[in-house]
Structure formats: structure tokens, C-alpha cells
Amino acid sequence: MDYTSSRKKIALSTFALLITVLHFLPFYVLITTALKTKSDFSSKWVFPLEISWANFSEAWEAANLGNALLNTGIITFFAAALLIIIGSLAAYPLARRQTKLNRFMYMFFIAIMVVPPLAALVPLYQLVVNMGLMNTYQVAIFNNVASYLPLTIFLYAGFIRSTIPKSLEEAARIDGAGTLRIFFQIVFPLLKPITASILIIACVYIWNDYQFAIFFLQDESVQTMTVALSRFFGENANNLNLVAAAAIIATLPMAILFLLLQKHFVQGLAAGSVKE
Amino acid sequence: MAVSTKKIGKTKQNSSLWWMYLPALLFVVFFIVYPFLNGIRISFTNWNGFSQTFDYIGFRQYIRMFTDPDTWTVVRNTLIYGIGSTIFQNILGLAYALLLNQSIHFKALTRTIVYLPVIISPLIMGYIWYFFFSYQGGALNDVLIALGLERINVLGNIDINIWIIVFVNTFQFVGIAMIIYLAGLQSVSRDFYEAAEIDGASSFQKFKNITFPLLMPSITINMVINIIGGLKLFDVIISLTGGGPGNSSQSMSTFMYDLYFAREDAGYAATQGVLMMIIILILSLSALIYFRRKEVEA
Numbered sequence: 376m377d378y379t380s381s382r383k384k385i386a387l388s389t390f391a392l393l394i395t396v397l398h399f400l401p402f403y404v405l406i407t408t409a410l411k412t413k414s415d416f417s418s419k420w421v422f423p424l425e426i427s428w429a430n431f432s433e434a435w436e437a438a439n440l441g442n443a444l445l446n447t448g449i450i451t452f453f454a455a456a457l458l459i460i461i462g463s464l465a466a467y468p469l470a471r472r473q474t475k476l477n478r479f480m481y482m483f484f485i486a487i488m489v490v491p492p493l494a495a496l497v498p499l500y501q502l503v504v505n506m507g508l509m510n511t512y513q514v515a516i517f518n519n520v521a522s523y524l525p526l527t528i529f530l531y532a533g534f535i536r537s538t539i540p541k542s543l544e545e546a547a548r549i550d551g552a553g554t555l556r557i558f559f560q561i562v563f564p565l566l567k568p569i570t571a572s573i574l575i576i577a578c579v580y581i582w583n584d585y586q587f588a589i590f591f592l593q594d595e596s597v598q599t600m601t602v603a604l605s606r607f608f609g610e611n612a613n614n615l616n617l618v619a620a621a622a623i624i625a626t627l628p629m630a631i632l633f634l635l636l637q638k639h640f641v642q643g644l645a646a647g648s649v650k651e
Numbered sequence: 652m653a654v655s656t657k658k659i660g661k662t663k664q665n666s667s668l669w670w671m672y673l674p675a676l677l678f679v680v681f682f683i684v685y686p687f688l689n690g691i692r693i694s695f696t697n698w699n700g701f702s703q704t705f706d707y708i709g710f711r712q713y714i715r716m717f718t719d720p721d722t723w724t725v726v727r728n729t730l731i732y733g734i735g736s737t738i739f740q741n742i743l744g745l746a747y748a749l750l751l752n753q754s755i756h757f758k759a760l761t762r763t764i765v766y767l768p769v770i771i772s773p774l775i776m777g778y779i780w781y782f783f784f785s786y787q788g789g790a791l792n793d794v795l796i797a798l799g800l801e802r803i804n805v806l807g808n809i810d811i812n813i814w815i816i817v818f819v820n821t822f823q824f825v826g827i828a829m830i831i832y833l834a835g836l837q838s839v840s841r842d843f844y845e846a847a848e849i850d851g852a853s854s855f856q857k858f859k860n861i862t863f864p865l866l867m868p869s870i871t872i873n874m875v876i877n878i879i880g881g882l883k884l885f886d887v888i889i890s891l892t893g894g895g896p897g898n899s900s901q902s903m904s905t906f907m908y909d910l911y912f913a914r915e916d917a918g919y920a921a922t923q924g925v926l927m928m929i930i931i932l933i934l935s936l937s938a939l940i941y942f943r944r945k946e947v948e949a
Contacts, residue, residue, distance in 0.1 A: 521682035583772035
């Protein structure tokens, strides 16, 4: 009995390791490519005999990645902060007050999740041009906030409904606290776990955004990581070593965040899915 | 005490606190709903995207859309991206989750590596796989040459390239399906399995009669997330094939982008946008309703 179950464990573990290796292959190819000099024509499978770190500094300079990193950071920070404030504020009455109007509003926000942002590309572009927001941080921040608000509200509302006891708010209300004070002093601190998850999900989405950025941030001074990278790829189709180095630089901040906060990444997803 | 709670509660609770969601509502209406409705208006014009004047031309763009052979290529591709990715992500995601739900080694490592691509920009994911699939010096062709075979041009072959895109999209997001299934599996009570074991049920019977029905909520959410994601596919197509060769791998998103910016055909791009909205709405709603109906009360 013990013998067969330990054999089964070894077989399944080997299988898991095989899956891991297969999923790692493209990253391996990315790394070997980034570490080779332009004149090294060996296969991408071969780890370079002579490691060249120069690709990273060259890509950093040539693709203006420092500037792109700053732009992406600013947009991600403000959009995520707005999402958290506006989203949690909106979710509270929608989760707590089951009036007809609120039920309708909740359904409305959920339905918006299905709308593909590109379906409204033409008029959105026109709107942005008319408002004079082309090539500004604001346009990227606002568009990202609008498109991830429904998901944020959905996750907050589910969490408030299932885990925040009503009695706390009622006690505060008897003490004469106003709704806003109750929300920020009592409810919001209790939302910490789901706030952490939403923050992480939102940061990843916004950091990686390409659809909005490519339309509205074409000027080099405001371009984000993804736009800088797509331009750099276009210019260096013959020197993929540089592109690979740039891709690693662009990916590193979120990869580090992921490895440090892996638990929250996973919990956020699970919270959104097991509920309801 | 009870009286006073009721009294205060009543005066405050009459309001639906709508002002708390007013900022959210403004954002969504201004940046999503209004542009979308305006898009319906533009779909009845011949606007080129920049000039000050244009004419309302009735249903001409719609007639053009339904008679344009490109429309069908693009709709077919979009459906393959949406439905194809959904099927592969769910089968693979469920298989991985079942494996990781066993007591095995390398659990955390496997989960981390399979999930890692989720946090990478789909545009960059496309470039990473481009190193793999490119005709000249691509990692795949190096293997084929080493085996004494001919090089293949998978990204340039119009029968294969859309499946490569489905593959890359599946690879990137299978981690989400895996995590959601894993959470679903872990929420199934052990009692069900113990009861089934007493009745002498086989592993397959346990999966079919306990695991699968109780996983229905996870299946619903995965199907809907993946279908919406797949039908909206944009970034990874741009980086792998740019929609080409010709329009062979274009999705509705990339096609619209092309019509608007490269061909200055904004009216027609808006018409395609309306069609895309209708297709996504019908497919995601029917997936939602179909799988919700199958869910069991656990």
C-alpha cells in the first residue's frame, strides 16, 4: 500500500516537474537571447559561453526605458489609487442598501465588464482629442480606471456582503457617526485583504496596458513600457538580443512584485471566483 | 434602544446613498457608455476619422460589412481565439489543478512557473514566443534543423498562425484557470469523498459524480473570463503576426485598429465595433446562463 502510493507520488511529481520545465522554456530562450552579443549566431537553445550584459544597458539607453518606466509607474500608481477609492466607495452602498435603484446600478456595473474597450475605439479617440487629452497621463489614468472599475466594484461588493458584519456600522451609527466617517474609519480598514488583492490585480493590468497606451500615448515623452517596447521591436527586428534584454527589463518590476506577494495574487483570484 | 436604532436607521436608510457611487458612475458613463453609444451613431456615417465633415449614409456601412469577405475571416478568427482558447485553457487548467491538488513534490514551483506569464504584458509575451517561432533563427526551427527536417514558417502560414496565437494565449492565461479550479477543488468537502469511498466508488466515479458537479461555479467563471478575454484579443496578435499575412490572423480588435488608423475608415471601424459588441454580448451571456443553470447547490 505504502509502496504503491509513494511510487504514484514520484510519478506525479515527475510529471509536475515536466510541466514546469515546458512552461519555463520560452523564458529560457528569452534569457539566452538577452545574454548573447549580436555577433553570436549560435542557436537560441545554447547558453552563451560568453555572457554579455551590455545588451541591457544598450537597450535601456536606446529604447529610453528609464523614461518609459517612470511614465508607466506614474500612470499605474494614480490609476490604482483612484480605483481603490472610487471603487470601494461605490461598492459599499451597492452591497449594503438593497434598494431597487442600487440593484439596478450593481447590474449595470457588472454588465459593463463585458464591453470590449476597443468596440468604442473610434468615438473614444474623438472624445480624447476634443478634450485635448492626447498624450497626457490623465487619459491613460482615466481610461484604465473606467475599464477596471466594474471588476473592482464586483470584488469589493462581494467581500463587504460576505465578511463585514453589519452590527459594527449600526453601533457607530447610534454613536452619531456620519456615513462617510463610518465608511473610512470602520469599513475601509476591514477591507484590507481584498484591497491588497485588487491593488495587485489592477497594478498588473495597468502596468501591462497596451490597448489604451498605443492609441493615446504615442508621443515619446509620455510613452509607457509596452509602447516603448513595440517601437523598439520595430526598429531592431534584426537585433533581437536587444529586444530580449528590453523585454526582461520591462517585465522585471511586476515579476518581482509577483514573487514577493504571490499569496495575494492567488487569494485575489480565488476570492473573486469562489464567491457567488 | 431598539426604538432609537429603528428611528435613526429609517431616516438614513431611506436614501440609497447614490452619491457614493456617483464618481464611479461618471467615469463609466463618460469613458465607456457615452463613447459606445456615440460609436453606434458614427457607424451610420462615412467619417474618415479626422475631417470636420461627414455624411449620414444609413445602413450602407452595415451592408458593406455583411458583404465584405474580410468580415467573415475576422469574425471566424475572433471566434477561434475566443472559443479555442477557452476550451484549451479549461481542459489544461483543470488537469493542472487536479495534479496540484494531490500530495506531490514541486507543488509551489509548478504553480509559480505556470502562473508567471499571467503577470507579463501580452504584447511582451508575444515577443517572447516570437523568438521561439520566428522563421529565421527561431528556437523551434533550430530543433527541426537539428532533427534533419525542413524549417517551417508557422507565423506566415495562414492555416497555422491563428492556432499559434491560440496556443500563446492559452499558455499565458492557463494559470488563471488553474488557480480558480484549485480554489474550487479545495472548497469541496472531504466528507463527500469519504462517503463515496465507503460505497466503493472508483476514482473516475468520484470525479464524475462529486468533483465535477461541485466545480460548476469555477467552470462558469472560467468559461466567462476566458471567452471575454479571447474575443477581445489584441496585444499578442500585434506582436506575433501584426494580423497578417494579409488579414489572415486579424481579430475584430486588430481589424478595427487597422481600419481606423491605417485605412482612415472610421465609420466602417465603428460598424465593426458594433458587431464585435453584439458577438461578445451574445456569447458571454449565453455561456453565463448555460453554466449557471448547470450549477448545483452545494
